[in-house]
Amino acid sequence: xxxxxxxxxxxxxxxxxxxxxxxxxxxxxxxxxxxxxxxxxxxxxxxxxxxxxxxxxxxxxxxxxxxxxxxxxxxxxxxxxxxxxxxxxxxxxxxxxxxxxxxxxxxxxxxxxxxxxxxxxxxxxxxxxxxxxxxxxxxxxxxxxxxxxxxxxxxxxxxxxxxxxxxxxxxxxxxxxxxxxxxxxxxxxxxxxxxxxxxxxxxxxxxxxxxxxxxxxxxxxxxxxxxxxxxxxxxxxxxxxxxxxxxxxxxxxxxxxxxxxxxxxxxxxxxxxxxxxxxxxxxxxxxxxxxxxxxxxxxxxxxxxx
Numbered sequence: 001x002x003x004x005x006x007x008x009x010x011x012x013x014x015x016x017x018x019x020x021x022x023x024x025x026x027x028x029x030x031x032x033x034x035x036x037x038x039x040x041x042x043x044x045x046x047x048x049x050x051x052x053x054x055x056x057x058x059x060x061x062x063x064x065x066x067x068x069x070x071x072x073x074x075x076x077x078x079x080x081x082x083x084x085x086x087x088x089x090x091x092x093x094x095x096x097x098x099x100x101x102x103x104x105x106x107x108x109x110x111x112x113x114x115x116x117x118x119x120x121x122x123x124x125x126x127x128x129x130x131x132x133x134x135x136x137x138x139x140x141x142x143x144x145x146x147x148x149x150x151x152x153x154x155x156x157x158x159x160x161x162x163x164x165x166x167x168x169x170x171x172x173x174x175x176x177x178x179x180x181x182x183x184x185x186x187x188x189x190x191x192x193x194x195x196x197x198x199x200x201x202x203x204x205x206x207x208x209x210x211x212x213x214x215x216x217x218x219x220x221x222x223x224x225x226x227x228x229x230x231x232x233x234x235x236x237x238x239x240x241x242x243x244x245x246x247x248x249x250x251x252x253x254x255x256x257x258x259x260x261x262x263x264x265x266x267x268x269x270x271x272x273x274x275x276x277x278x279x280x281x282x283x284x285x286x287x288x289x290x291x292x293x294x295x296x297x298x299x300x301x302x303x304x305x306x
Contacts (some may be wrong), residue, residue, distance in 0.1 A: 084130055094124060
């Protein structure tokens with residue numbers, strides 16, 4: 001009898017005896033499961049796409065699946081080299097996702113149903129492919145959460161304080177420029193005009209997009225979890241300050257030409273302020289130290305470069 005030691009890892013030993021994953025080839029399994037998911041979530045996906053198309057606050061969500069696919073394609077070599085050691089705990093994640101789907105369906109709550117699809121997908125990857133592949137695909141899957149619009153109750157809860165903060169800061173900026181200004185809630189009274197900071201001007205639209213970009217930026221530029229989280233958190237005050245600057249700028253511009261505070265110029269100023277917000281976020285991230293090699297992917301799923 002050979003005395004050669006068993007070199008299989010604990011994860012491989014624990015999962016190498018799963019007969020359910022050897023009945024069909026992996027491609028056949030994924031094909032069948034993909035069809036089942038499309039059938040189960042067809043109404044959810046259709047309504048989801050329509051909402052993203054019609055909602056300016058989340059129009060960037062239409063691009064996220066394609067960005068996610070890009071990162072998956074960038075990991076093709078690592079995925080080919082990854083071992084297949086199915087993980088039973090993935091079934092618990094799938095079950096949790098299905099429960100979330102049922103609860104969302106019963107309550108006609110789209111947010112839960114959409115989240116459930118991502119949870120189920122993550123669980124299936126874990127169950128069928130194992131921890132190594134799950135680690136490689138973790139970032140592309142997590143990215144999909146940023147394509148899920150917030151429920152209106154959360155959106156309104158965020159928009160109200162954001163527009164108040166933007167109004168207060170804008171008033172202080174205008175006062176620094178020597179302009180007589182009076183604030184009444186979210187309304188700014190100036191000698192030449194009155195500005196109302198409505199929900200559409202609360203900055204939440206740019207905030208949602210900026211947080212998504214912060215997630216991408218943090219992942220691509222930093223390995224440290226702390227730095228990644230810090231970049232995402234900093235996106236919030238940057239977006240608020242930028243939006244307040246936009247409100248103040250509109251107040252200054254309308255002093256010289258009322259038309260500059262609406263229509264094309266109003267939208268253009270929003271675009272320019274958002275670009276400046278992203279540049280500021282990138283600059284802070286750069287100053288924190290660029291610790292990631294931008295196109296490096298190693299096998300084994302432990303290095304998650306682009």
